[in-house]
Amino acid sequence: MHISEGVLSPPVLLAGAGLAVLGTATGLKKMDYESIPRVAILSSAFFVASLIHVPVGPSSVHLVLNGLLGLLLGWAAIPAILVALFLQALLFQFGGLTVLGVNTVIMALPALMSYYLCRPLVRRKGVVALVGAFTAGASAVLLGALLVGVALVTTGQAFLKAAQLVVLAHIPIMIIEGLVTVFIFVFLQKVKPEVLKGIYA
Amino acid sequence: MHKDLVLRGSPIIMSRVLAGLTFLFFLFNATPGWSHRVLIYAWPEGNTIHTESKFVPGGAVRNGEVKVLDNKTDQLLVTGKTDAQGKFSFAIPPQALAQKMDLRIVLEAAMGHKAEWLLKAQNYLPGTGDSKPSAAPAGPSTDSQVAAPSGSSPAPLDRQTLEQIVDQALDRKLAPIMEMLAQSQTHKPSLPEIIGGIGYILGIWGVAAYFKSKRNKVS
Numbered sequence: 001m002h003i004s005e006g007v008l009s010p011p012v013l014l015a016g017a018g019l020a021v022l023g024t025a026t027g028l029k030k031m032d033y034e035s036i037p038r039v040a041i042l043s044s045a046f047f048v049a050s051l052i053h054v055p056v057g058p059s060s061v062h063l064v065l066n067g068l069l070g071l072l073l074g075w076a077a078i079p080a081i082l083v084a085l086f087l088q089a090l091l092f093q094f095g096g097l098t099v100l101g102v103n104t105v106i107m108a109l110p111a112l113m114s115y116y117l118c119r120p121l122v123r124r125k126g127v128v129a130l131v132g133a134f135t136a137g138a139s140a141v142l143l144g145a146l147l148v149g150v151a152l153v154t155t156g157q158a159f160l161k162a163a164q165l166v167v168l169a170h171i172p173i174m175i176i177e178g179l180v181t182v183f184i185f186v187f188l189q190k191v192k193p194e195v196l197k198g199i200y201a
Numbered sequence: 202m203h204k205d206l207v208l209r210g211s212p213i214i215m216s217r218v219l220a221g222l223t224f225l226f227f228l229f230n231a232t233p234g235w236s237h238r239v240l241i242y243a244w245p246e247g248n249t250i251h252t253e254s255k256f257v258p259g260g261a262v263r264n265g266e267v268k269v270l271d272n273k274t275d276q277l278l279v280t281g282k283t284d285a286q287g288k289f290s291f292a293i294p295p296q297a298l299a300q301k302m303d304l305r306i307v308l309e310a311a312m313g314h315k316a317e318w319l320l321k322a323q324n325y326l327p328g329t330g331d332s333k334p335s336a337a338p339a340g341p342s343t344d345s346q347v348a349a350p351s352g353s354s355p356a357p358l359d360r361q362t363l364e365q366i367v368d369q370a371l372d373r374k375l376a377p378i379m380e381m382l383a384q385s386q387t388h389k390p391s392l393p394e395i396i397g398g399i400g401y402i403l404g405i406w407g408v409a410a411y412f413k414s415k416r417n418k419v420s
Contacts, residue, residue, distance in 0.1 A: 006315055044399045084402060092390050
């Protein structure tokens with residue numbers, strides 16, 4: 001879900017960059033010293049997730065992990081995502097430097113949503129927590145896809161058609177992403193519960 | 202209890218889910234939107250220009266829109282759509298030949314993916330630097346030339362015809378190599394690059410930690 005360079009108009013690029021700067025500043029302000037290693041590791045995980053492509057059918061899929069980042073990091077997910085996207089643009093020409101802001105917003109806004117909406121669920125016990133984790137993973141991908149649709153409307157593509165295509169294309173990945181988020185959540189709860197400390201705090 | 206349940210049942214669930222997902226893919230036959238970079242490359246063969254479009258990593262761009270523009274004036278010359286293999290071929294437009302245009306070939310795939318390839322005039326014009334473009338096809342002229350020597354003495358082919366014959370043969374032989382060269386531009390992320398990227402990220406956050414720790418001491 002990286003928008004290529006040269007697709008969007010300057011006002012959209014500027015708006016995206018502005019939002020990304022604001023979000024990053026807020027994220028950095030809210031981040032305390034102890035959480036930096038966690039942010040660094042999840043930032044790397046986000047960076048790698050979209051590089052590893054698993055062939056499924058005639059195509060290939062990869063993880064996004066923005067829901068998980070939002071769940072675990074809250075506002076600090078924004079600088080984490082920005083850094084990862086910056087390096088993807090620099091090393092692999094995924095997206096690009098001028099669209100960096102827009103792409104950050106596309107990935108980070110869903111992360112914030114999963115922070116505010118799904119974290120309360122994940123705090124509870126039992127199935128509710130698992131449902132919360134699944135929702136965080138799946139809905140973050142969905143919202144990201146919708147945001148791509150919104151960004152593309154400004155290029156003159158009809159929103160419904162663009163959004164339909166983007167959402168349809170992401171249904172399989174939403175399911176996978178939801179399951180993987182549950183997986184990682186359960187795994188962390190068993191093996192490294194201190195990583196989840198932020199959630200319960 | 203729930204945790205155990207999820208962990209133990211997961212391989213079976215996952216394999217079922219994967220099977221279901223494969224089905225979904227065939228159902229929707231959707232363009233791979235999760236691929237990250239899109240590429241188009243072009244190479245000439247005789248009077249045609251072939252293009253191929255790809256997601257990297259991923260695969261062919263199906264139904265992508267290809268536009269061929271004059272690089273100088275942005276005049277739209279040809280439009281078309283890629284086929285199931287991501288290929289699209291077109292005859293070189295006459296005005297491009299006449300004005301020796303550099304062709305800018307733009308691919309617009311779904312979901313905000315866009316790529317360009319610049320095909321310089323000297324790379325597709327027949328007989329580089331020749332004042333006479335191949336207005337007359339090589340066919341008839343060679344026939345007359347070949348027919349002549351059979352009569353009496355073997356008259357040498359004239360320079361221009363010979364050049365045209367060689368050009369054609371070279372085009373035919375070189376087309377696959379041109380395609381390979383163009384293809385070699387597709388570059389998948391390699392392991393060293395990925396590991397390097399992780400290193401950079403940890404480094405950047407290390408610097409952040411350094412500044413945070415300084416501020417902590419001051420305050």
